Amino acid sequence: MALSRAECVALDAADPLSRFRDEFVLPDGTIYLVGNSLGAPPRAAAAAVARAVEQEWGGRLVGAWNASGWFDLPLTTGDRIAPLIGAGPGQVAVGDSTSIAIVKTVSAALGLRPGRRVIVSNPADFPTDRYVVEGLAGALGGYEIRDVSGPDALPDALSGEVACVLLSEVDYRTGARHDTEAITALVQESGALMIWDLCHSVGAYQVDVSAADFAVGCTYKYLNGGPGAPAFVYVNPRHQDEARHLLTGWHGHAAPFAFEPGFRPADGIRRFTVSTPPVMSFAPLNASLDIWEHVDLAAVRAKSVALTSLFIELVEEFCAPYGLWLVSPRDPERRGSQVSFGHPDGYPVMRALIDRGVHGDFRAPDVLRFGFAPLYIRFADVHDAAVLLAEVLKKEHWRDDRYGRRLAVT
Amino acid sequence: MALSRAECVALDAADPLSRFRDEFVLPDGTIYLVGNSLGAPPRAAAAAVARAVEQEWGGRLVGAWNASGWFDLPLTTGDRIAPLIGAGPGQVAVGDSTSIAIVKTVSAALGLRPGRRVIVSNPADFPTDRYVVEGLAGALGGYEIRDVSGPDALPDALSGEVACVLLSEVDYRTGARHDTEAITALVQESGALMIWDLCHSVGAYQVDVSAADFAVGCTYKYLNGGPGAPAFVYVNPRHQDEARHLLTGWHGHAAPFAFEPGFRPADGIRRFTVSTPPVMSFAPLNASLDIWEHVDLAAVRAKSVALTSLFIELVEEFCAPYGLWLVSPRDPERRGSQVSFGHPDGYPVMRALIDRGVHGDFRAPDVLRFGFAPLYIRFADVHDAAVLLAEVLKKEHWRDDRYGRRLAVT
Incomplete structure (x- = not known):
């Protein structure tokens, strides 16, 4: 019984x-079992965006890029997400969408494994992961996408030609959670790089990406960052000096305000930022991370x-x-x-x-x-x-x- | 005198x-001559984001993707920007950043001009334009970036190898405005495609992109959309059926909720959207477009x-x-x-x-x-x-x- x-x-x-429930807004009479799709709003989100509009933008205008820390939001917010995924400071950058984050990490992984021409993915993962890899592989030319039906099929799929493996830690349809430690070890033993999609795990439990090469994830599901809140990229420190990705926008430049004629990547995780961050979309996310700090x-x-x-x-x-x-x-x-x-x-x-x-x-x-x-x-x-x-x-x-x-x- | x-x-x-000044918030004693970098906040922006947080997200939760029109924001907002740049409905998609918009349009242009391996750009344009082209050309391999110091140098730079030309309509340093009509015609006569960067022109005057092949622009300068507000992409209708770009995320899929295993581009401009739009960043932009409708x-x-x-x-x-x-x-x-x-x-x-x-x-x-x-x-x-x-x-x-x-x- x-x-x-x-x-x-x-x-x-x-x-x-139980005390955290009051930190969120939920309409009366609603049992909201869709927090795995779009998390409920933190009660403080409305005040956070009001502050961003009125005090920061309205009060400081363009000066807020420095005075309100807007320029560094991708990194300061990344450092707040880091503990939730077992990462350290300077390892997570926030911005763009999960799809764009996949372009960054897969293109970086391919660059770190020249000569290997296979990308392994699971067609049962959330489709955008596959679509994005398809677009990237098609544009770059000469790459093969190798399907695995699940982690059990990995041993057969791994070979010396595999550059990277992109898998979701939790299956969006079934909720099945994979053994990231074992899979990461298996992939790395084959010489390939492991990229985890954490969309359905971050905020659901303590994730540990410390062994992974790269990870991506969204912040609007269990993290309650708001609709279309910016995604994150994790880059293992062992790759940060060498990793180069495809989307070389000015915020990833070593000296963005020097307006140099050629691209020169910033040191560390900053090179994984692309362009002007969507400040208004960071406000509710940071309001939510104020809660997560105490969880x-x-x-x-x-x-x-x-x-x-x-x-x-x-x-x-x-x-x-x-x-x-x-x-x-x-x-x-x-x-x-x-x-x-x-x-x-x-x-x-x-x-x-x-x-x-x-x-x-x-x-x-x-x-x-x-x-x-x-x-x-x-x-x-x-x-x-x-x-x-x-x-x-x-x-x-x-x-x-x-x-x-x-x-x-x- | x-x-x-x-x-x-x-x-x-x-x-x-003069009546429009009251629609914007400016601190007392400030003469704000930086609207070409970050526009001043519309007075209605605060209420717009409050509504998005409290009524839409808080009131409808995940249901707001349909009930509040979130899913279609990139296209409905694009249709509102269209008249400002001389475009029609279904020709403009809003989302991501200008840097990402350049990746979309340049990769699409290269796909439409197979065999042509030169991208022309002006190193004096805002550096991200060049940085992004550099990253893209480097990743794709086999492309040359050809510098032009300005429109006067174009005739010498254009040859049968040029796939596309990316130029800013207004120079961000000097404020010089180029003759888009003549340049577009010149570029197209050579068989190349013309991509205009409108960051420093949209909202400053009536832009006319109708002859161009593609255009990109940001919405946070003269359009007052807010810090990091989403960028836009214009695609001439004559290219919409054939144009394919690199960033094939699920929102650009013909049937995003069918979760098909392979990517199949949506009809029309929707294929130029990538992923979940940053709803909070659309709110002030649409508040500003409420003003622009009457301008x-x-x-x-x-x-x-x-x-x-x-x-x-x-x-x-x-x-x-x-x-x-x-x-x-x-x-x-x-x-x-x-x-x-x-x-x-x-x-x-x-x-x-x-x-x-x-x-x-x-x-x-x-x-x-x-x-x-x-x-x-x-x-x-x-x-x-x-x-x-x-x-x-x-x-x-x-x-x-x-x-x-x-x-x-x-």
Whole structure:
């Protein structure tokens, strides 16, 4: 027997992270299980952007580039993200998007492995990773993209021709979490460089990139940086002197205000910045990092495991007759902070669930995804979500909408 | 004899654009002649970002991607910029930075001119243009970058090997404005493609890109979009079906939410978007475009010519004995909305001028730059700026600071 709602409420009362919920804004009546897609806004985000507009831009105008630290935002913000991924100061630069970050890191990796002409990626990872590699490889010419269906297929895919491997630490559809330590070692033993996509792991638990060669990630999921908040790039210090990437904009120049005729890369991580940072998009991210400074990542992981395990248990108990199947790994060690279930009527089921205030999302053809952000999701929310999911599934009557999609009759 | 201050005040009273000044926030006592670097904040910018944070992100959470139009921001915002540059709907996409926009357009141009292996650029243009082309050409291999010192040198540089020409419409140092119509025709006659950098022209007057092949530009100078506001890309409709660029992120995919394994470009301008747009940075830009919708660009240009001509006249009259020389073209037809003067003590002169509330900027080795944004700069401001510049230059005593730079003793 899974926990009762009262027992869940008791767990919330004892939760060491419960005080963080008030740091976020969530509409009444919403159980927000989409923090793995777009995190909820920090309560301080509105004041942070107001300050950036009124005091910094309005008060100091162009002088704010120095006086308000705008110019260095990519590096100062990077140093704040670093501890969340097991990196040190001067190893993380923030800016652009994850797609652009992949161009930077893959192009840098190819430059560090001249003569090796294969890029390994997993077509099941979030598609932009693959699309970007495809565009880059096509433009550069002479590169092969080698598919792996997952980490298990890596040993066969690795050869002396592989320059780099780009993999997502957590699968965006299934929530499966890979063994980064073992995979990184395997890739590096073959002489290739390992690039991790941390979009679905940063903020979900303590990431450790210290062995990796490069990493990228976004800041708008578990990190709550806001829609389209800038992405980050991690570059292992052992590569920083030699790594050169394709996107050589003036902010990555050794002397950006000397206006020299030729590009000369800045020392260290700064060469991985490209151009004028989007200051307004950094404001909510830094408001969120003000919270993250006080967060114990071990407690985040413990609660994440408890929330996701509880959700699986409750859903399997309440929804047993309704044809759901677990897509995510059952072993919490192999799971991120996300649970996916399959259902043939996944799309209308999710629609009906959202109508009841439980926000998850749907990934074709049949996956219901639920993300659990431990800073603001409660055990009672998990219980309520499972109850409401069962209520939706129990409905026997469906009708087709005008697009031919099945909808629950409520 | 140049105009008196009283005559300038009278011009302001008769100025059809004077009502726009109240739409912008400027600190008291500041004469802000750096709108060519970072435009002043629209008064509505603070409310716009507050709305984006509180009502859209806070109120709709991930649902705002559709409900608040976030997903389409790059195209809806592009359609609002289009009229300012002589483009039509579906021809402009907004996102990323100017440097990234150059990667998109140059890589697309190279793809449209296979076999041609020369990229022409002007090393005197803003350095990032050149840096980015250098990074791209270096990565692709087999390309030559051919320097032109200016448009006059183009006829000699153009040959059957030239794939594309990237030039800035207005020179960021001198404010010189090029004849885009003649240059575009010349370039296209040679079979090459013309890419205009409009950073220093958009919002300064009615730009006309309709003959160009591609254009890029930033939105944080005369357009007042905010620090690091997203850049734009213009693609002539005749190229939209064939143009492919290097940065193939998921937002440029024909079916971004189908999560297909391979990249398939979206129809039209959407393929020039890359990834999740930085929503917070779009908010002030759209607040500014709410103003620009009501602006008569012919009036902007007329006032810009009047302001810059007056400034030249007043400075030359008041500062005649002090060793200044005019760097910008004297003919207003050949000038953007910027005036540059040279002075051997340019750096300390600008420092002293800023201390007096007149904000311009300095570009090594000896250029004082002054930008005139006709929506918020008044004729009286121009008069006051010239008087204060003369006051600074009149000081005879200079001392060297600890960096060996000469400072005015005030």
